[in-house]
Amino acid sequence: xxxxxxxxxxxxxxxxxxxxxxxxxxxxxxxxxxxxxxxxxxxxxxxxxxxxxxxxxxxxxxxxxxxxxxxxxxxxxxxxxxxxxxxxxxxxxxxxxxxxxxxxxxxxxxxxxxxxxxxxxxxxxxxxxxxxxxxxxxxxxxxxxxxxxxxxxxxxxxxxxxxxxxxxxxxxxxxxxxxxxxxxxxxxxxxxxxxxxxxxxxxxxxxxxxxxxxxx
Amino acid sequence: xxxxxxxxxxxxxxxxxxxxxxxxxxxxxxxxxxxxxxxxxxxxxxxxxxxxxxxxxxxxxxxxxxxxxxxxxxxxxxxxxxxxxxxxxxxxxxxxxxxxxxxxxxxxxxxxxxxxxxxxxxxxxxxxxxxxxxxxxxxxxxxxxxxxxxxxxxxxxxxxxxxxxxxxxxxxxxxxxxxxxxxxxxxxxxxxxxxxxxxxxxxxxxxxxxxxxxxxxxxxxxxxxxxx
Numbered sequence: 001x002x003x004x005x006x007x008x009x010x011x012x013x014x015x016x017x018x019x020x021x022x023x024x025x026x027x028x029x030x031x032x033x034x035x036x037x038x039x040x041x042x043x044x045x046x047x048x049x050x051x052x053x054x055x056x057x058x059x060x061x062x063x064x065x066x067x068x069x070x071x072x073x074x075x076x077x078x079x080x081x082x083x084x085x086x087x088x089x090x091x092x093x094x095x096x097x098x099x100x101x102x103x104x105x106x107x108x109x110x111x112x113x114x115x116x117x118x119x120x121x122x123x124x125x126x127x128x129x130x131x132x133x134x135x136x137x138x139x140x141x142x143x144x145x146x147x148x149x150x151x152x153x154x155x156x157x158x159x160x161x162x163x164x165x166x167x168x169x170x171x172x173x174x175x176x177x178x179x180x181x182x183x184x185x186x187x188x189x190x191x192x193x194x195x196x197x198x199x200x201x202x203x204x205x206x207x208x209x210x211x212x213x214x215x216x
Numbered sequence: 217x218x219x220x221x222x223x224x225x226x227x228x229x230x231x232x233x234x235x236x237x238x239x240x241x242x243x244x245x246x247x248x249x250x251x252x253x254x255x256x257x258x259x260x261x262x263x264x265x266x267x268x269x270x271x272x273x274x275x276x277x278x279x280x281x282x283x284x285x286x287x288x289x290x291x292x293x294x295x296x297x298x299x300x301x302x303x304x305x306x307x308x309x310x311x312x313x314x315x316x317x318x319x320x321x322x323x324x325x326x327x328x329x330x331x332x333x334x335x336x337x338x339x340x341x342x343x344x345x346x347x348x349x350x351x352x353x354x355x356x357x358x359x360x361x362x363x364x365x366x367x368x369x370x371x372x373x374x375x376x377x378x379x380x381x382x383x384x385x386x387x388x389x390x391x392x393x394x395x396x397x398x399x400x401x402x403x404x405x406x407x408x409x410x411x412x413x414x415x416x417x418x419x420x421x422x423x424x425x426x427x428x429x430x431x432x433x434x435x436x437x438x439x440x441x442x443x444x
Contacts, residue, residue: 060417061413063416063417063420063442064370064412064413064416064417064420065374065409065412065413065416066373066374066375066377066378066388066412066416067374067442067443068377068378068380068388069377069388069405069408069409069412072388072391072392072401072405073405073409076395076401076402076405077401077402077405077406080401080402098442099442101442102441102442151441152441155441155442155443156443157282158281158282158283158443158444159282159442159443160282161282161284161285162282162284162378162443164284164381165380165381172282172284172285175288176288179288179292185292185293185296186293186296189285189288189289189292189293192281192285192288193277193281193285196280196281196282196285197276197277197280197281200279200280200281201276201280204279204280
């Protein structure tokens with residue numbers, strides 16, 4: 001069992017192209033998550049009671065499911081409800097919703113970690129509840145939100161590997177079919193691991209820098 | 217949605233659910249002592265020592281690649297080495313490799329989070345470093361590990377669903393097989409989702425209670441993560 005460098009470089013271009021798809025899917029679902037998460041978090045903090053419990057139930061539901069089940073639901077069950085999406089957009093939707101739910105929890109716990117005093121002070125000064133949350137609490141919470149949020153991005157990238165089961169041509173799917181086509185196992189697995197390490201490592205590095213920059 | 221059919225599916229999904237629980241629990245039982253001990257040890261090592269480098273590399277690779285790739289390593293490489301391994305062992309192996317990597321961080325963070333004064337007090341009382349760690353620091357750190365380790369079980373249940381890709385017949389694979397055999401996807405996914413939800417949500421509720429009772433206040437509550 002020796003490492004075949006010729007095979008390594010022969011298949012590398014295909015996997016590099018596939019990592020473009022991984023990046024696209026992850027970035028698009030990050031975008032969706034960034035739109036949905038504040039809506040979820042704020043309606044859980046500020047909404048009327050009924051909306052608040054509905055949003056909380058939705059968040060707990062998604063957190064209690066493996067992402068693979070959410071992906072399968074979007075791919076197999078949504079068409080029955082009349083929403084037919086390609087594998088790619090189905091993946092963006094599933095990962096976006098899952099990412100949004102976790103990000104909403106980060107936003108909520110960051111706001112709650114500020115302590116009651118901030119909210120009480122703002123209310124005593126005559127701010128309305130929504131003004132207090134948006135203008136007083138949220139800006140303070142932001143420095144506690146950003147670092148874990150970049151970490152969530154790394155999780156989104158890892159989760160995008162699951163989209164191989166609905167045949168999105170990202171790193172894992174392309175690598176897997178290359179392995180079955182060529183029986184070159186180790187070289188291709190090493191490439192897949194390295195590509196993920198580079199992408200996720202970069203994101204984690206940025207996250208650490210952000211954490212240091214914001215805490216100082 | 218046909219309730220009668222869903223009840224049938226539920227009954228058929230119970231044995232695979234048992235396999236999911238068995239996989240996750242076995243992995244937890246092996247990975248927890250391994251990860252926590254290595255983590256506590258790592259907290260005591262300086263960055264340059266070879267053992268520290270080795271542990272850091274493990275953590276880096278496990279956290280820097282999707283669990284799917286780690287599962288592929290077991291699935292494709294073990295047979296190449298000439299080892300006939302049952303799927304269950306491969307699955308547990310991948311979960312242990314992964315979970316221990318995350319639990320090293322739990323153990324290390326817990327030890328490092330014990331206030332410096334505790335170390336200083338123990339050393340001032342004449343205990344050596346080893347005795348201080350074992351008798352003063354670890355008991356305090358252990359309280360902070362309980363919540364995250366319980367959470368780890370629900371993370372493992374979620375992660376075990378990925379073992380469906382190597383045709384290990386756990387809950388997700390079984391649901392997939394039933395739904396594609398009968399071409400009725402929605403009902404099966406709903407039943408599967410309910411089963412996963414009950415266990416994962418239940419366990420994370422218990423973990424939250426432990427976390428609130430045992431760890432001293434402060435810091436962000438761990439929101440968990442969705443992908444490994």
